[in-house]
Amino acid sequence: MGFRRNRNPVPRASPEVQDLVYLSARPGAPTKGMPMKALALLTLAALLAAPLAAEPKGSDTKGKFYFKKSCKSCHVDKGSAAVLTPLSKTQAQWRKFFDAGKHGKAGETLTPKFGTPEQILDIKTFLINHASDSPQPETCGG
Amino acid sequence: MDRRLFLQMVGAGGLAATSIACPKFFGKGKAAAAPPPRGIPTTCELCPNKCSVLAMVEKGKVHKLNPNPENPKSRNMLCARGNAAIQQVYDPDRLKQPLIRVGARGEGKWRPVSWDEAFDFAAGKLAATKAKYGPEGTLWSSTEGFQEVFFKNLGMAFGSPNILRHPSLCLASVNLAYSMTFGTVPSFDLQNAKYVIMAGANRFESFITPDTMDLIGGVMERKAKFVYLDPRFTVTASKADEWYAIKPGTDLAFILAMIHVIVREERYDKVFLDQWTVGFDKLVDHVAPYTPDWAEKETGIPSADILRIAREFADAGHRAVFYAGRRSSWYQNDFQMRRAQAILNCIVGNWDREGGMVPNRKVAKGEFMFLPWDDPKAPRVDEVEKNFPLASAKDGVYLPLRENVLKGVPYPVKAWMIYKQDPLNSVPDQGKTLKMMEGMDFIGVVDIAMSDTAWFADVVFPESHYLERTDPIEVMPGIWPAAVLRQQVVKPIHDTKPCLEIAQGLAKRLGLSDYFDYTIDQWVEAEAKELPVENGLEHMKKHGVVAFSEAKYGTTRNAAQRFVTKSGKIEIFSERLAEAGHDPLPVYAPPQQPPSGRYRMILGRKATMTHAALANLPWLHEHNPENDLWLNHDEAARLGIRTGDLVRVTSTAGSVTIKARVTEEIRPDCVFMLHGFGKKSPWLRSVYNVGAADSVLLETAWDKVSGNAAMHETFVNVVRV
Numbered sequence: 001m002g003f004r005r006n007r008n009p010v011p012r013a014s015p016e017v018q019d020l021v022y023l024s025a026r027p028g029a030p031t032k033g034m035p036m037k038a039l040a041l042l043t044l045a046a047l048l049a050a051p052l053a054a055e056p057k058g059s060d061t062k063g064k065f066y067f068k069k070s071c072k073s074c075h076v077d078k079g080s081a082a083v084l085t086p087l088s089k090t091q092a093q094w095r096k097f098f099d100a101g102k103h104g105k106a107g108e109t110l111t112p113k114f115g116t117p118e119q120i121l122d123i124k125t126f127l128i129n130h131a132s133d134s135p136q137p138e139t140c141g142g
Numbered sequence: 143m144d145r146r147l148f149l150q151m152v153g154a155g156g157l158a159a160t161s162i163a164c165p166k167f168f169g170k171g172k173a174a175a176a177p178p179p180r181g182i183p184t185t186c187e188l189c190p191n192k193c194s195v196l197a198m199v200e201k202g203k204v205h206k207l208n209p210n211p212e213n214p215k216s217r218n219m220l221c222a223r224g225n226a227a228i229q230q231v232y233d234p235d236r237l238k239q240p241l242i243r244v245g246a247r248g249e250g251k252w253r254p255v256s257w258d259e260a261f262d263f264a265a266g267k268l269a270a271t272k273a274k275y276g277p278e279g280t281l282w283s284s285t286e287g288f289q290e291v292f293f294k295n296l297g298m299a300f301g302s303p304n305i306l307r308h309p310s311l312c313l314a315s316v317n318l319a320y321s322m323t324f325g326t327v328p329s330f331d332l333q334n335a336k337y338v339i340m341a342g343a344n345r346f347e348s349f350i351t352p353d354t355m356d357l358i359g360g361v362m363e364r365k366a367k368f369v370y371l372d373p374r375f376t377v378t379a380s381k382a383d384e385w386y387a388i389k390p391g392t393d394l395a396f397i398l399a400m401i402h403v404i405v406r407e408e409r410y411d412k413v414f415l416d417q418w419t420v421g422f423d424k425l426v427d428h429v430a431p432y433t434p435d436w437a438e439k440e441t442g443i444p445s446a447d448i449l450r451i452a453r454e455f456a457d458a459g460h461r462a463v464f465y466a467g468r469r470s471s472w473y474q475n476d477f478q479m480r481r482a483q484a485i486l487n488c489i490v491g492n493w494d495r496e497g498g499m500v501p502n503r504k505v506a507k508g509e510f511m512f513l514p515w516d517d518p519k520a521p522r523v524d525e526v527e528k529n530f531p532l533a534s535a536k537d538g539v540y541l542p543l544r545e546n547v548l549k550g551v552p553y554p555v556k557a558w559m560i561y562k563q564d565p566l567n568s569v570p571d572q573g574k575t576l577k578m579m580e581g582m583d584f585i586g587v588v589d590i591a592m593s594d595t596a597w598f599a600d601v602v603f604p605e606s607h608y609l610e611r612t613d614p615i616e617v618m619p620g621i622w623p624a625a626v627l628r629q630q631v632v633k634p635i636h637d638t639k640p641c642l643e644i645a646q647g648l649a650k651r652l653g654l655s656d657y658f659d660y661t662i663d664q665w666v667e668a669e670a671k672e673l674p675v676e677n678g679l680e681h682m683k684k685h686g687v688v689a690f691s692e693a694k695y696g697t698t699r700n701a702a703q704r705f706v707t708k709s710g711k712i713e714i715f716s717e718r719l720a721e722a723g724h725d726p727l728p729v730y731a732p733p734q735q736p737p738s739g740r741y742r743m744i745l746g747r748k749a750t751m752t753h754a755a756l757a758n759l760p761w762l763h764e765h766n767p768e769n770d771l772w773l774n775h776d777e778a779a780r781l782g783i784r785t786g787d788l789v790r791v792t793s794t795a796g797s798v799t800i801k802a803r804v805t806e807e808i809r810p811d812c813v814f815m816l817h818g819f820g821k822k823s824p825w826l827r828s829v830y831n832v833g834a835a836d837s838v839l840l841e842t843a844w845d846k847v848s849g850n851a852a853m854h855e856t857f858v859n860v861v862r863v
Contacts, residue, residue, distance in 0.1 A: 061298070065514035076672070077506050087706055135532060135718065137325070137706045 056125045058118070063126025070114045070123070086130035086138050094131050098124045183210055183686025185616070185628040187608035188223040188230075189752045190286055191351040192618055194687045195220060197609060197631040204228050204609055204632055213687040214622040217352035222750050226761040230607055231635065235758060235825045236591055237604035238636035247579065248598045250824060257639065257647060264601050265651035267584035268300070271557040277301030278520035279554060281547070283540075284308070284561035285568075285753075288613035288628055289605075289641035292658075293561040293588065295512075296645040299657040303518035304555065307537040311568055314539075315471040315850040318532060319480030322716050323488065325706030326501050329621045330463050331693070332356040334497035337458035339369045339451070340378070341393045343467020347377035350749040357465075367458070369451055371396065371443075373744060374772065374814055375807035384451075387809050390742050390854060391473045391733030392441040397464065397482040398730055399437030400452040402429040404489055409456035411491025418699070419488060421715025421727070428727045440732060456490050461497030463487060472744075472854035477847035478728040485714050485728070493712065496695045502619035503697075505688055508672035510665040513657050523547060523555055530849040531722050539849030540569055541842050547578055557584040561641065562605070564593040567754035567818065570840030570851055571795045588644055591758065592825035604638040611640040612662050615669040615682065624689035625673055627666070627682040724847050736811060740857040741777070743793065745836045747817040754818040754837075758826040769816035769833035770803040773860060778804040781860060788863040791815075791834070793856050795841045798834035799863055813860060815839075 067086075075084035081104075089097070098120070101110050110120050130138035181196035186207075194210035207227060209220040230236070240260035245251030255263075271279045282297030283306040284290050290307075297305050309317065320327045332338065333356040345354050360366040361381060370382035371393060379385040388396065404410050405426055415422045434445040434452075441448075455462045464483045473479070492498025521527065524543035526535050533539060547555045558579070569575050579585060579598050587599040596602045613628040639647070642662055649658045670678035675688050682688070704710040708718050720726040736742050747753070750762040757763055771789060773781075783789055785804045790797060791813070798820060808814055819833030843855035 059514075059517045061517050062514045065511070068509060069511060090710075132325075132704060132706045133708045133710065136535065 056121055056128060058121035058123075058125035060122075060126050060129055062119070063122035063124070063129075065122075066115055066119045067123045067126055070119075086127045086134075087132040089127070089131055090133045091128050091131040094124070094127045098127075181206075181208060182629070182631045183212075183627070183684070184609065184631055185288075185613075185626040185686065186220065186224045186227065187287065187628065188227055188756065189221075189349070189351065191216075191353075192616065192626060193220055193224060193352065194624075194626055195224065196686075199631060202632055204231060210686055212685050213624050213626065213689050214691040215352060215618060215620055215624045215689060217355050219352060219355060221350045222762060222765070223752060223756055226750075226756070226759045227607075227609065229759045229761055230590065230756075231609055231632070233591065233759065235827055236607075236636065237589065237596075237602060237638070239604060240637070241602040241604075243600050247585075247600070248822070250597065252602075257637070260601055260603060261647040261651055264584070264586045264603075265648050267586075267600070268557055268559075268648070269652060271583060272300070275554050275556055276520060278303055278518065278523065280304065280557040280559065281306060281523070281543075281555050282559045282561075283563055283565065285563040287562050287641075288616050289611075290561060291614065292642045292645040293559075295657065296649060296654070297559065298518070299515045299649065299654045300652060301516070301518055303520050303522045304524075304543075305536065305538065306524070306540060306543060308540075308563065308568070309534065309537045310540045310844075310848070310850050312470055312850075313468070314533065314537065315476040315845045315848040316466050316480050318534075318848045319477050320466070320484050322532065322707070322713065322719060323481060323484040324493070324499075324501070324712055328493075328499040328501050329353075329619075330465050331495075331497050331500050331621055332360050332463070332465065335360055335366055335461050335463045335465075336364075336497060337367045337369075337455055337462040338465050339371070339455065339463070340465045340467050341371040341388070341396075342373075342472070343465070343469045344372065344376045344378045344746055345467055346381050348747050348749060349468050367454065373809045373812045374746075376746070384447075386441075386443045386447070389440065389442045390744065390809070390812060391475075394475055394479040394482055394728060394730050395432070395437045395440035396443060396448065397479065397486055398429055398432035398728065399434045399448050400455060401425070401482065401486050401489065402432040403434060403449055403452035404456045404486075405429055407453070407456075409453065410489040411459070414491035414493065415489065415714075418493070418703075418705075419712040419714050420709045421713060422489070424715045425485065425489075425727060432730065440730070455486075459490055460492040460495035462490055463492060463498060471845045471848070471850035471852050473733060474843055474845055474852045474855060475731065475733075476845040476850060476852060478725060481716075482728040488712055488714060494696050494698050496693070500621045500693070500695060501698055503621070503623040503690065503694065504619045505617050505623050505625040505690070506672055506674055507615055507617055507625050507669045510660060510668040512660060515657060520553065523553065524849075525552065526849065530847070532718065532724075532847060533849050539844070540565075541844045541851050542849055544569070544574060544578055545842070548574065548581070556582055557586075558582050559586045559588075560595060560599070561588045564589075564595045564754055566594040566598065566822070567835055567837050570837055570853065570856075571842050572835060572837040573796050574842065575837075588641060590638075591755075592823050593755070594822040594826075597823040597825070603644050604636065605644065606634045606638040606640050610634040610638070612666060613640075614662070614665055615673075621693045622690060624687050625682075626687050627670075629683060629686070719847075722847075734855075736857040740859050741773075741813045742811060742854060743791075743836070743839060743856045743858045744812050744814050744854050745817050745840075746814065751818045754835075757818045757821075757829045760828070763828040766816065767828075767832070768801070769819040770801040771834075771860065772803050772805055772808045772812075772814035774808050774810040774812075775804050775806050777810050778802065781862065783860070783862050790861050790863050791839060791858050792861075793839040793841055793858045795856070796838040798838050800834040802860075802862075813858060 074081040181198040186193045186195050193216035194213035196208045196210045198206040209218045211218040239254050241252040244253045280302045281304045285308040317327050361368045368382045369384045371388040434448040438445040524538050585599040586601045587596040588603045609631040612630045618624045646658045675681045707713045716726045750765045783802050787802045789802045815836045820835035821829045824830050841856045843852040
């Protein structure tokens with residue numbers, strides 16, 4: 001399918017809420033009342049989860065460009081490093097990578113070799129927005 | 143020509159040609175004929191399949207288009223539409239130079255102008271809109287095509303968030319449902335399947351492409367079992383082993399009952415489910431009420447047949463597929479119906495197996511790096527992120543967008559640029575689309591013919607035909623993936639330009655030239671550099687294609703595989719759907735039934751047309767000169783209507799007059815109309831005011847999860863004129 005962008009990540013509901021929604025959705029189950037209760041709880045869970053799911057505020061569009069320019073120069077098929085796309089990691093794994101701010105076995109810092117702090121933020125935004133477990137996964141052209 | 147004869151001709155021609163060049167695909171090698179003189183390799187544009195073509199050129203004129211046997215995905219065939227591309231180039235009705243409207247919109251008074259004047263005029267209007275409403279006051283809508291990227295990029299560089307693509311009029315619900323389940327949209331290995339079920343896609347009649355040939359090969363040559371559901375007796379129904387005139391809108395009930403049987407009788411692939419999926423335990427309880435007896439009441443299909451089909455399907459195991467086909471969304475539950483299809487396929491373990499569903503492979507290619515622009519500052523006018531958070535935010539949702547634009551919320555949109563699309567015919571409720579156009583300060587259209595939408599525009603930019611231009615290299619993912627080049631075969635015969643040059647002409651006047659500072663040759667050269675073949679550019683110019691001819695199965699069946707889903711597994715139960723407020727497992731709700739004296743309007747198309755286009759080309763038009771209204775013979779008798787009578791068909795959206803076809807080949811609760819007729823543009827002379835346009839009648843309804851237009855939710859009454 002076409003590429004999709006995540007501007008509005010959907011927060012994860014608690015297991016209890018998921019069960020409630022699931023039960024209310026079954027045929028034969030009450031179709032009125034229960035879904036509203038489930039939705040109310042879901043909304044609450046979403047509100048509680050929202051701050052935890054806050055994403056970086058860089059530019060998605062520019063992040064894709066800088067990722068291709070800086071990272072894909074090596075991380076491609078038959079390149080000098082393993083193939084890398086946003087799908088190569090989960091959102092948590094990408095966050096962990098950028099929080100550590102180290103690249104490769106040598107542990108080089110990302111700035112300035114791979115871009116300015118602003119450009120690195122853009123790359124981080126793009127990769128987290130389109131990670132393998134994101135709502136809008138993207139391959140970045142393989 | 144009779145439609146079945148046409149199919150036979152296309153089918154027989156395709157099979158014969160294939161057996162010469164690619165005998166392995168159909169297993170019937172025949173004596174090879176002398177190879178035809180080789181033409182210039184390029185890529186067809188007349189439908190989304192993009193078959194490889196050899197253009198035969200003499201004295202600067204294309205005189206024949208042949209299939210290119212080097213692309214296995216094309217199956218060495220070129221369909222009726224593909225052949226008729228020649229007539230598109232030399233069509234006397236074609237747009238020949240830029241035009242600026244001088245009369246009222248739709249009045250048909252045009253002034254031929256130079257490209258400079260057309261660019262200045264349009265750029266001035268766009269800049270004025272931006273100054274008054276911001277860049278978000280502009281809408282950029284398009285349909286798929288190799289140069290669509292340049293049109294979209296112009297809209298994005300301009301700063302508009304409102305880039306609107308065609309999937310929400312097409313396959314968005316299918317794509318989203320399979321992505322939410324498997325993390326990707328797979329292909330169906332019809333060439334090797336042994337049991338195929340299809341609901342309504344009418345592949346033997348409405349869309350003759352290489353995978354149709356695989357299906358025909360499977361059904362007719364390998365005797366694969368083929369079960370078909372459709373309220374209408376189509377050509378596909380005539381070729382099926384079993385056809386059921388299912389009650390419209392109840393496909394989901396049929397599928398859930400099949401899942402019920404397979405689960406209850408433990409005919410599922412337990413090893414596969416344990417290793418690769420999440421949520422099967424929840425599915426077991428979920429489908430318990432969906433018995434075949436229950437489904438019989440909903441669908442009208444006998445319980446015993448549902449039970450037997452479910453058992454046969456499960457027994458065929460990984461070579462059984464419930465084929466998604468190619469068709470748009472028809473009902474507001476379309477996403478959940480597609481999810482149920484995906485789950486049914488999943489539980490018999492056909493994932494990534496020969497004869498089952500296969501994740502698409504790609505061919506690696508390079509990419510031209512152009513200067514990126516800033517992200518748009520305003521949210522999208524269709525509010526897709528808020529109302530359809532799982533849908534593709536880059537594609538948008540057409541009908542909700544139109545509703546918002548008509549209401550002026552959350553902000554006004556006053557300029558509309560359109561590429562290669564005819565919203566007046568492709569979007570339900572033509573009256574609303576016309577109203578939306580009336581509210582625009584400016585409308586610009588890029589096309590090769592004067593579509594109805596172009597007829598109502600302020601400026602028309604004539605695009606060069608695909609045989610007259612070079613396009614970006616395109617990767618066609620699939621079981622047999624290919625990268626294809628569309629290269630110029632002949633020089634433009636009129637004063638036309640490729641979309642890139644049209645985008646550049648506007649960009650220059652809008653101060654956006656830095657983002658378009660390249661040529662098509664530079665773009666293609668960058669792409670060709672990383673193709674998996676030596677001297678990529680030279681290879682593509684000579685062959686037109688790089689393809690993998692051998693299928694690979696099972697590549698995702700390894701312990702390290704992480705599916706592109708939230709859990710990393712194939713998701714039978716979807717947490718993400720629950721979080722978005724949708725059913726995490728498909729829940730059935732009976733569709734609304736037409737009130738007394740009204741009929742559900744269903745629609746479809748023919749293999750000679752792509753969407754609402756191409757009906758004007760003589761070779762194609764002669765197969766389907768006019769559409770009519772299929773009406774069940776019992777209902778027709780009650781209404782006093784005979785074949786050939788003019789009838790008035792009316793919905794809440796509009797009213798049309800059309801000839802009736804009285805037939806027993808449709809359910810009594812439905813009427814049917816072929817898509818793509820009743821055109822408003824006199825420059826489409828064959829179909830101007832011929833028959834009727836379904837878009838006049840279709841009401842506004844969409845699938846709740848994907849936002850895909852729901853095309854079969856309209857009830858009409860019918861009276862003899």
